[in-house]
Amino acid sequence: MTVLRVENLSYRYPGADAPALDSVSLEVEPGEFVVCTGLSASGKSTLLRAACGLVPHFHGGGVSGRVTVGGLDTREHQPGDLAAVAGTLLQDPETQVVMGTVGAELAFPLENQGLGPSAVARGVEEVALALGIGELLERPVSELSGGELQRVALGAALVTRPPLVLLDEPASQLDPVAADELIWLLRRLNEEWGTAVLLVEHRLERCLAHADRVIVLDSGRLAFDGEPRAMLEWAAQHEPPLQTPAARLFERAGLVPAPTGVREARATLRDHGLLDALPPAPPAGDPGPGRRRLSLRRAPRPEAAVSAGGAWLSRPGAGDVLRAVDFGVAPGETVALMGRNGAGKSTLLRLLAGLDRPDRGQVQASGPVYLLLQNPGDYLLAERVGDEAGEESLALAGLADAAERHPRDLSGGQRQRLALALMMEGEPPAALLLDEPTRGMDRAARGELVSRLRALAASGVGIVVATHDAELAAVAADRVVLLSGGRPVADAPPSEVLSGGWHFSTETARILGGAGGACTPEQGGDLLRGAMSVEVAP
Amino acid sequence: MRPPVALGPLGGARAALAASWGLLLVAFALVWSSPIVLVAVGLAVAASAALCGVGGDLARAARFSVPLVVTMALINALVVRDGETVIWRFGELPVAGQVDLTAEALAYGLVLGLRIVVIVSAFALLVAVVDADEVLRKMRRPAFRSALTATLATRMAGVLTRDARRMNDARRARPAADGPGRMALVQAVATGALDRAVDVAATLELRGYATRGPVVAGREPWSRDDQAVAASALMLAALMAWGVVSEVASLQPYPTFSMDAGVVEAAFAAALFVVAVLPLALVVREGRRR
Numbered sequence: 001m002t003v004l005r006v007e008n009l010s011y012r013y014p015g016a017d018a019p020a021l022d023s024v025s026l027e028v029e030p031g032e033f034v035v036c037t038g039l040s041a042s043g044k045s046t047l048l049r050a051a052c053g054l055v056p057h058f059h060g061g062g063v064s065g066r067v068t069v070g071g072l073d074t075r076e077h078q079p080g081d082l083a084a085v086a087g088t089l090l091q092d093p094e095t096q097v098v099m100g101t102v103g104a105e106l107a108f109p110l111e112n113q114g115l116g117p118s119a120v121a122r123g124v125e126e127v128a129l130a131l132g133i134g135e136l137l138e139r140p141v142s143e144l145s146g147g148e149l150q151r152v153a154l155g156a157a158l159v160t161r162p163p164l165v166l167l168d169e170p171a172s173q174l175d176p177v178a179a180d181e182l183i184w185l186l187r188r189l190n191e192e193w194g195t196a197v198l199l200v201e202h203r204l205e206r207c208l209a210h211a212d213r214v215i216v217l218d219s220g221r222l223a224f225d226g227e228p229r230a231m232l233e234w235a236a237q238h239e240p241p242l243q244t245p246a247a248r249l250f251e252r253a254g255l256v257p258a259p260t261g262v263r264e265a266r267a268t269l270r271d272h273g274l275l276d277a278l279p280p281a282p283p284a285g286d287p288g289p290g291r292r293r294l295s296l297r298r299a300p301r302p303e304a305a306v307s308a309g310g311a312w313l314s315r316p317g318a319g320d321v322l323r324a325v326d327f328g329v330a331p332g333e334t335v336a337l338m339g340r341n342g343a344g345k346s347t348l349l350r351l352l353a354g355l356d357r358p359d360r361g362q363v364q365a366s367g368p369v370y371l372l373l374q375n376p377g378d379y380l381l382a383e384r385v386g387d388e389a390g391e392e393s394l395a396l397a398g399l400a401d402a403a404e405r406h407p408r409d410l411s412g413g414q415r416q417r418l419a420l421a422l423m424m425e426g427e428p429p430a431a432l433l434l435d436e437p438t439r440g441m442d443r444a445a446r447g448e449l450v451s452r453l454r455a456l457a458a459s460g461v462g463i464v465v466a467t468h469d470a471e472l473a474a475v476a477a478d479r480v481v482l483l484s485g486g487r488p489v490a491d492a493p494p495s496e497v498l499s500g501g502w503h504f505s506t507e508t509a510r511i512l513g514g515a516g517g518a519c520t521p522e523q524g525g526d527l528l529r530g531a532m533s534v535e536v537a538p
Numbered sequence: 539m540r541p542p543v544a545l546g547p548l549g550g551a552r553a554a555l556a557a558s559w560g561l562l563l564v565a566f567a568l569v570w571s572s573p574i575v576l577v578a579v580g581l582a583v584a585a586s587a588a589l590c591g592v593g594g595d596l597a598r599a600a601r602f603s604v605p606l607v608v609t610m611a612l613i614n615a616l617v618v619r620d621g622e623t624v625i626w627r628f629g630e631l632p633v634a635g636q637v638d639l640t641a642e643a644l645a646y647g648l649v650l651g652l653r654i655v656v657i658v659s660a661f662a663l664l665v666a667v668v669d670a671d672e673v674l675r676k677m678r679r680p681a682f683r684s685a686l687t688a689t690l691a692t693r694m695a696g697v698l699t700r701d702a703r704r705m706n707d708a709r710r711a712r713p714a715a716d717g718p719g720r721m722a723l724v725q726a727v728a729t730g731a732l733d734r735a736v737d738v739a740a741t742l743e744l745r746g747y748a749t750r751g752p753v754v755a756g757r758e759p760w761s762r763d764d765q766a767v768a769a770s771a772l773m774l775a776a777l778m779a780w781g782v783v784s785e786v787a788s789l790q791p792y793p794t795f796s797m798d799a800g801v802v803e804a805a806f807a808a809a810l811f812v813v814a815v816l817p818l819a820l821v822v823r824e825g826r827r828r
Contacts, residue, residue: 058740083746090744094700095737098745104671111675112746142700156745353711371711378701378708381718381726408733426713 001071003085003164003196004028004051009065011046011055020046022220023065030163031194033187035207035228037242038217039442041411044200045091047217048166051198052088053079070163084113086164087157091440093146093173094375096153102128102144103137105152109160127159130185132178143318146173146374146436147341154182161193168200172439173374175340175468176503183207202442205244205507208232209261216242232258241443245471245507245521252525253532265511269528277531278515304328305431305462306352306369311361313347321347323486324361329431329462331366334453336473336494337466338504339483345466346374348483349433352464367430374435376419380407389421397421413445420452431462438469450476470506474498474518494518545667546590547818550763553672559771560664563814566778567656571649572787572797578807580656582814583663589815589822592666599662600655607651614647615639620792646791665695697734702727762824766817773813781806 004027011021021043028034036044049055053074056063067074070085079088087109090096099105106124115123128134131151136144144152150173157165165186171179187210189195201207208214214231216224216239224234235242236251236258243251246265247258255272259265269275307328314320322344329335337345350356351363353371372379382388386403394400397417402410410418416437423432434453438446446469453476457463467473473480473494480497482490482504490497495517499509508524509517516527548556566579587596621640628637705723718726760768781787786806789797 052744054740054744058736058743079740079743080746083744088744090741092737095697095734096741098738098741099671099674100669100696101671108671108747109745142696160746350707355707355710368713370713373704373708373711375704375708378705379712381705381709381722383729408730422712429713 001030002027002068003030003070004198005066005068006047006050007066007068009047009050009067010063011050012062013046013059014061016061019220021050024217024220024222025065026215026222026225028164028196028198030196031190032212033190033197033210034199034213034215035204035211036198036200036215036217037202037204038223039239039241040413040440040445042217043220044217045168046220048088048090048168048198048200050074051164051166052086053077053082083109083162084160085162086166087160087162088166089154089157089168089170091168091172092375093149093153096156097141097149100140100142101137102133102139102141102152105141106137106155106159109156113160123159127155130158131155132181143315145342145346147175147178150174151178151182151341158189161189161195163194164196164198165189166198169202169440170199171201171203171206173341173436173468175343176470176505177340179206179468180503183210186210202440204242205246205261208244209263211260228260229257232260246511248521249508249511249524249528252522253528255528259511262507262510266513269511272532274528274531275513278512278527280515303330304364304366305331305333306363306365306433306464308348308351308358308363309361311348311351311358311363313351313356313358315347318342321486322351322358325487327352327481327488329464331430331460331462332457333479334457334463334465334477336477336480337464337483338468338470338473338480338497343483344486345483346435347486349435349464349466352431353433365430368427369431369433370423370429371433372416372419372423372435372437374439376412376416377407379419379422380415382407385410385418388418389425393421393425394418396424412440413442413448416441416449428459429461431464432456433464433466435466436468437465438467438472446472470498470504470518474506474509475520545592546586547763547766547821548586548590548663549667549669550761551767552758552764553669554676555764555767555771556668557664557673559767559774559814560660560668562771562774562778564657564660566774566810567653567660569778569782570787571646571653571789571791572799572803573649573652574797574799574803574807575787575810576649576652576656578810580652580659582811583656583659585811585815586818587659587663587666589818590663590667592663595666596659596662600659603655603658606654606658607648610651610654611644611647614650615644618643618646618792621795622793642792642795645795649789649791670696694731694735694738697738698727698731701730701734762821766821770814770817773817774810777806777809777813 006024006026009021009024010019012019024047036047038044046055049059050067051069057078069082072082072085074082097105099108103124106127107120110120110123128137131154133151133155136148136152141149141152150170154170171182174182183206186197190197199207208228211228213226214228215222216231224231232243232247236247246262250258250265255268259268266275308325311322311325312320313322325348327348337348339345349371351358353369355371380388383406384403385394385399385405385407388407394403397420399414399418402414407415407418423429437449453463465476477494480492480494481488482497498505498518500514506518508519508521512524512527516524519527548559563579563583567576570576584596587593616637619638621642623641624638625641626639628639631637702723705726709718709723787798787803
């Protein structure tokens with residue numbers, strides 16, 4: 001039986017001018033792994049909400065057409081009934097946990113199905129092991145980081161082993177290691193249990209190689225439905241921002257067909273003899289010509305915009321989160337903070353912004369330090385956008401037309417632009433800190449953010465970005481600091497840190513084996529073209 | 539699955555028992571207006587909170603509710619015109635007409651304020667110590683919609699607290715000049731409460747809460763905490779029944795303020811405090827000995 005059937009579905013949110021979904025029809029068969037993508041506000045999340053029954057039962061609005069999940073019509077069955085067929089994880093993990101402890105959260109869906117204590121305990125143990133959250137079972141959910149919360153919410157969606165799982169950017173707060181593990185886990189569930197997966201994702205490079213099918217939404221309409229390779233060809237023609245870095249690399253190099261992942265790309269390059277023709281990757285520790293090697297344990301520089309010296313911080317139940325951290329950012333410099341979930345990135349930002357104080361050590365700043373936390377909506381307290389920021393700031397943020405709207409009605413990208421505008425309203429900062437600013441952003445929005453950060457850095461503001469997004473770090477940062485276990489373990493230019501690795505590395509660098517450093521797909525494409533010309537030279 | 543650290547005898551007892559115990563104290567505060575009884579309930583709540591190690595939570599809740607005492611006293615004094623003892627004549631005011639401030643209305647306003655403080659404190663104690671997860675599981679059995687409402691009520695305190703904490707961090711992390719004040723933050727959390735309630739309700743449904751499948755409960759033996767709280771609750775219920783039948787500690791606010799304040803009322807209030815607190819104190823003492 002088809003696990004998800006959407007027939008001519010149109011939906012309009014209450015009070016909205018345009019439909020969020022317009023005549024969408026599609027089917028997902030048992031055991032299919034389907035990726036749903038599209039630019040921001042294209043209707044991806046709404047489609048997922050329709051599939052789990054929240055549209056229209058929770059959101060109201062006008063709906064036409066029909067959605068059946070495991071044979072249950074969503075107009076006649078509440079989301080609770082559909083939960084037996086479809087496990088759902090929505091975008092914001094903060095709203096996805098309802099119990100007090102991690103163990104209780106994972107047990108809750110099983111208890112709701114009427115399973116006995118031993119079956120519940122076994123189910124909890126298995127999903128906790130699969131997601132690597134076994135050590136969190138006794139922890140209160142209020143003490144978890146964003147990434148940990150996301151894994152717990154994902155566990156609650158998977159714990160009942162439903163025949164269909166609906167996931168809205170499940171890896172958006174995960175580190176590259178956990179994100180890769182998650183995609184592999186979904187593939188395993190899909191292959192071993194025949195679980196159908198409908199995965200909404202902006203960053204296709206993570207999941208395209210595992211997908212059986214890709215659907216693309218554009219302004220609420222189904223723009224494409226087909227195999228991953230065909231989707232990349234379609235995107236090159238119709239929607240270039242949806243191309244993966246690997247596809248852009250191949251396009252620039254003039255190679256076909258566009259690869260769906262690193263493995264396929266390397267195989268193609270190997271077949272063309274290009275992998276051996278590329279210049280060797282710079283040895284680890286070699287900063288390259290004209291670049292200064294930065295010491296890990298240097299003292300905070302007196303000219304730093306903001307710095308921490310020998311900073312220790314512990315949290316109840318989590319022990320030492322930061323351990324003797326020496327860190328600083330110079331005026332006009334952009335530093336990317338990277339590392340696994342729980343490595344201490346957000347804690348270090350809070351310390352630098354003065355939200356927390358170190359147990360030992362010191363934090364110094366040459367002026368105001370502002371921090372843009374993970375959820376920009378937390379900064380927006382007024383009833384209308386025009387009351388949040390002045391006309392000039394709104395115009396700079398491209399929100400001049402939105403002055404009369406409620407901040408809650410803005411898209412994620414717009415909220416972030418507004419929150420960033422608020423940061424620039426007061427005394428000019430010595431340093432601006434951003435925590436996971438590209439979460440849920442498409443490539444176009446990410447490009448806009450990079451431009452704004454560059455402009456700020458050019459005006460002398462020191463910028464620190466905590467991110468899992470290696471592509472962002474590669475194009476925006478002057479320096480990448482890799483944290484592990486609460487202390488920096490690498491501190492060097494992106495070309496060194498983001499090349500030659502398995503996880504903390506751009507897709508282009510992984511394909512090229514680190515040749516050319518952490519280069520952009522376009523730089524990598526030029527490198528390949530150079531290698532090809534050498535290859536054909538007599 | 540109980541929280542890793544039980545908060546005193548109330549936190550260690552079954553959620554249904556602890557919630558019943560707390561709701562009985564709230565019922566005392568609702569049934570009796572006598573300040574003697576209200577003070578006894580308030581002291582019982584404070585002593586129990588201290589025994590459970592959540593005195594700080596209670597103090598914060600009480601501080602939040604104190605302005606309500608003043609507000610209630612003023613509103614009652616200005617609106618109610620039933621008292622005989624006029625202490626100030628405001629004369630003819632636009633819209634309100636003839637306004638006289640009477641001692642009875644002022645006194646009863648203070649009593650109403652005290653009642654609010656006691657009830658808020660009792661609920662704060664329940665929120666701090668009762669395992670909300672267990673309450674949520676218990677609420678699956680009754681009619682779904684009312685269960686969902688009750689569940690949301692128990693979950694929202696935590697959700698809104700987390701929201702307020704995040705928003706406060708955001709407020710501190712942005713430029714100070716012209717930034718929003720604490721009142722703007724409180725207002726934003728309050729106005730966002732409905733949206734957040736919808737979010738939480740949606741998640742509950744997505745986890746199958748509405749399916750009303752069979753509830754399989756493990757048979758746990760009664761702990762000493764369970765026994766102490768159950769004994770206390772039973773005695774409180776018996777005392778309440780006796781008090782209602784005997785019409786003890788009655789209060790007549792108007793036209794002249796009069797209330798029973800004899801030996802019986804003092805004994806009633808003392809008994810209320812003792813049966814509410816003593817069983818819990820005995821369990822705590824025994825725990826310390828071991």
